[in-house]
Amino acid sequence: MHKKLFLLLLTVATYSNLTAQYIFTPEVQMECTAVKSQGSTGTCWSFSTLSFLESELMRMGQGQQDLSEMFVVRNIYKDKAQNYLLRQGSASYGEGSLSHDVMKVLKYQGLMPEAIYSGKTKKDTIHNHGKLVNETKKLLDGFVKKKNKTTNWRAEYGALLDQHLGGVEDTFVYEGKTYTPQTYATSLGINHEDYVTLTSYTHHPFYDSFILEIPDNYSNGAYWNIPMEELMAIIDTALHNNYTIAWDGDVSEKSFSARSGMAILPTDITRTDLFDQPGAEIEVTQELRQSTFEDFSTTDDHLMHLIGVAHDQVGNKYYITKNSWGQIGEFNGYLMMSEAFVKLKTVGIMVHRDMIPLDIVEKMR
Numbered sequence: 001m002h003k004k005l006f007l008l009l010l011t012v013a014t015y016s017n018l019t020a021q022y023i024f025t026p027e028v029q030m031e032c033t034a035v036k037s038q039g040s041t042g043t044c045w046s047f048s049t050l051s052f053l054e055s056e057l058m059r060m061g062q063g064q065q066d067l068s069e070m071f072v073v074r075n076i077y078k079d080k081a082q083n084y085l086l087r088q089g090s091a092s093y094g095e096g097s098l099s100h101d102v103m104k105v106l107k108y109q110g111l112m113p114e115a116i117y118s119g120k121t122k123k124d125t126i127h128n129h130g131k132l133v134n135e136t137k138k139l140l141d142g143f144v145k146k147k148n149k150t151t152n153w154r155a156e157y158g159a160l161l162d163q164h165l166g167g168v169e170d171t172f173v174y175e176g177k178t179y180t181p182q183t184y185a186t187s188l189g190i191n192h193e194d195y196v197t198l199t200s201y202t203h204h205p206f207y208d209s210f211i212l213e214i215p216d217n218y219s220n221g222a223y224w225n226i227p228m229e230e231l232m233a234i235i236d237t238a239l240h241n242n243y244t245i246a247w248d249g250d251v252s253e254k255s256f257s258a259r260s261g262m263a264i265l266p267t268d269i270t271r272t273d274l275f276d277q278p279g280a281e282i283e284v285t286q287e288l289r290q291s292t293f294e295d296f297s298t299t300d301d302h303l304m305h306l307i308g309v310a311h312d313q314v315g316n317k318y319y320i321t322k323n324s325w326g327q328i329g330e331f332n333g334y335l336m337m338s339e340a341f342v343k344l345k346t347v348g349i350m351v352h353r354d355m356i357p358l359d360i361v362e363k364m365r
Helices: 044-059 069-086 099-108 130-145 151-163 181-188 229-238 286-294 339-344
Strands: 023-027 172-174 175-177 195-199 206-210 222-225 245-251 302-311 317-322 334-336 345-353
Touching: 023 317, 044 069, 044 099, 044 245, 044 302, 069 099, 069 151, 099 345, 130 151, 151 172, 151 317, 151 345, 175 181, 175 345, 195 229, 229 245, 229 302, 229 339, 229 345, 245 339, 286 317, 286 339, 317 339, 339 345
Parallel strands: 195 222
Antiparallel strands: 023 302, 172 175, 195 345, 206 222, 245 302, 245 345, 302 317, 317 334
């Protein structure tokens, strides 16, 4: 199998392999920045959401920006640490978070360019937060046992962040101008209030918001709950109007392959040609979404960035997806996720509020 990814940005109209077993024709495809690698970290949430914001900046006429994922990650580690201590160790602490946490950093701490803060020390070749998480959690657990009888935890915790991620200056010079993270974020013109998170599950009422019960939602972010078909319609509306989507979902299925650049939902998982040619896929219903969420076969595994829509040679629909595992696989870091896969395996999305149709907005409580 030698599928090649032909991006519209490269002015080629199809995605195909040499034997023509799969032929993908893009319908729409938005601009995005280059594929990055999150390395050996669980920080896909920062990479995907900042990629989403970088596409937003291009849509807004701000050109290509390269935002620092690790500036956001650093601030969320600090926020998680405080949450962990105040809850006396009875809270999630680790590398995972969600798109709304990026917006929280944007609101309160700002943003930085990658050129100013990479989150790597001189000895680092890739991002790897294993030791960082272990050492910081050990420090926090020590304070929990002491019942936090010292006010010095922030200084000690910050020193560990500096050791593993490098220090952060209060001001920096970028392209000839002096900024703080807050003034840099302001200069980009992104309003965190313009973005909303949505999901679709029946254990809460539709058209109401609720705190989505997934482990990485440490900050108790609320999602608007809407029917599956309306969630898919919003994704399609956005992608057909030059807006992209920050996507959160399950990638644990055997039918998800970053190496093959494919994510499908086959009726027969034992097919030997699973990633070689189109085949029948499962019909996804609202009930199936709910049951797979409740039996943990759909879990919050990974966040990526939806940038377009394509069809294969028999008319099946796919979402062109930018990943953050480096330029790997048949499509050099991109995937084609089938409509059925996205219907079932989407846990939540973030989208610009303007892409929610008025008739849906009017139903929201």
